[in-house]
Amino acid sequence: MILRFLTAGGDYQYMATRAVPVFNADGTFRQWIGTCNDITKRLRAEEALVQNQLQLQVVADTVPTVIAQLGTDLRIKFVNTGKEYFADEIGILGINQIPQQTMSAGTVGYLISGIKVAKEVAVGDTI
Numbered sequence: 001m002i003l004r005f006l007t008a009g010g011d012y013q014y015m016a017t018r019a020v021p022v023f024n025a026d027g028t029f030r031q032w033i034g035t036c037n038d039i040t041k042r043l044r045a046e047e048a049l050v051q052n053q054l055q056l057q058v059v060a061d062t063v064p065t066v067i068a069q070l071g072t073d074l075r076i077k078f079v080n081t082g083k084e085y086f087a088d089e090i091g092i093l094g095i096n097q098i099p100q101q102t103m104s105a106g107t108v109g110y111l112i113s114g115i116k117v118a119k120e121v122a123v124g125d126t127i
Helices: 040-062
Strands: 002-006 012-023 029-038 068-070 075-078 084-093 097-100 109-113
Touching: 012 040
Parallel strands: none
Antiparallel strands: 002 012, 012 029, 068 075, 075 084, 084 097, 084 109
């Protein structure tokens, strides 16, 4: 059970409680044993995370370009559309394409993938 307490300073604190009954050998009730943990920081952190995710989604929905992330498994997730693809190859883009196993932030590179819907991606988009 989660309990909310109003402190003397006017703030709310949240406590998670749990209790179990203890019985005597003959089955009669003896006592309750329980715990009470302050979960205020956890709940506030979860609330902040939800707010940050909502703000990021607003940016993703309104930015005029495609936002994507490339995972270590070469999975590409386009944040704007929620679509996911796998890259067949990634690499550094120069005069020639130089295939790489990994890429770091700020590298100008390329990816080869079987993306079928052209409007989900545009040449020059940032990943």
